[in-house]
Amino acid sequence: MTQTVTEIWRHPIKSHGREALESVKLTAGQTMPGDRVWAVAHEASSADGSEWVPCSNFSRVAKAPQLMAITAQYDADAGTVSLSYPERGALSFNPDAPEDLPRFLDWVRPLMPEDRAASARILRVPGRGMTDTDFPSVTLCNLASHRAVEAAMGQDLSPLRWRGNIWFDLGEAWSEHDWLGREVQIGDAVFAVRERTRRCLATTANPNTGLRDADTLKTLNGAFGHQDFSVYAEVVRGGDIRLGDPVKVL
Template sequence: MTKTVTDIWRHPLKSHGREALDSVTMIAGQTLPGDRVWAVAHESSKADGSEWAPCANFSRGAKAAGLMAINSKLDDASGQLTLSHPDRPEISFDPEAPQDLQRFLDWEKPLMPEGRAASARIIRVPGRGMTDTDFPSVTLCNWASHRAVETAMEQEVSPLRWRGNIWFDLGTAWAEHDLIGKQVQIGEAVFFIRERVVRCLATTANPETGARDLDTLKALNDTWGHQDFSVYAEVITGGDIRLGDSVEVL
């Protein structure tokens, strides 16, 4: 079976939408360009943009399911980010413009649950995306594992629940776990596979509605004894990746 790239996704504002790409140019030691460039720090957060901070510092889908239904589009030239949601009007703004912050916070507020720390500011750490790992990571997803989850749950499951970056089909469920410690070439880029991605409550929310409607974590734990899906990889050689490019274990 020929292993090829089927999907490329980026999430410009952490936990606030996804955008499909046809191609991307990876850079060694960095996250996927345009992925988690910004994050929304809440009022209890200690993150100030000077360095990487754990996900607990940010407004995210694990705590606010409504955020999972956001779609995004980043204009790389202008820096304008456009967000859309089934329950909110479309909004375009500059995440780095102080005059746009309150407009974004007002737009997001109805999607946040009562009693949670309110979103307060948008931060950016120079030189890296705000991934959940303390190293700049790219999330690689295996369609065979996704199909196994659908079989276990006896229904279709949107792949958008996993918020992955690059998708391909290894033909065997959980084969990606066997790649940890190995190098994989995707298109022109080479990745070192670092670790599994442990999943959170964000995956229980429907990416179309933002409502929690599937217990993905229970399905993973009951069926396989873990709640992992996909792997974190580090870019060790940069280069272009396009839809249809080959995936090869080195």
């Protein structure tokens, strides 16, 4: 079986929408271009954009499940992001422009739980995306593992729940976990696989509705003995990746 890239996704604003790509050009030591460029700090956060900080500083799907149903489009040349949400309409704005912040906060406010710290500001850290790891990571996902979770739950699930970057089908569930400490070539790029991705409540939310409707964490722990899905990898050799490109362990 030849493993190839089936999907490529980026998430311009952390936890606030996803965007499908046909190709991407990666650079060694950096996150995927356009992925988690920005994050939305909540009113209880001390994050100031001077350095990477953990995800607890930001508004995110784990605490605000309705955010899962946002879709996004990033125009890097214009510096704008367009967000869309069912029954909310679309918003196009510049996340770096202070004058655009009030429009974003007004747009996203109805999607935030009243018992959680409110979104307050948008920030970025120069030179890297705001991934959940303290190193610039790209998330690699195996469709066979996704199918195993679906089978264990007895229901269809959207792969978008996992908010991964690069998807492929290895044919065997969890075989990506064997990649830890190894290098993998995808297209022209080479990755060092560093960690398994421990999952949180975000994956219980439906990407179409923003409602929590699947106990993914209970299933992972009960059926498979772990709470992980996908692996975090670091780009060690840059290059282009396109849909249909081969995936191979070096």
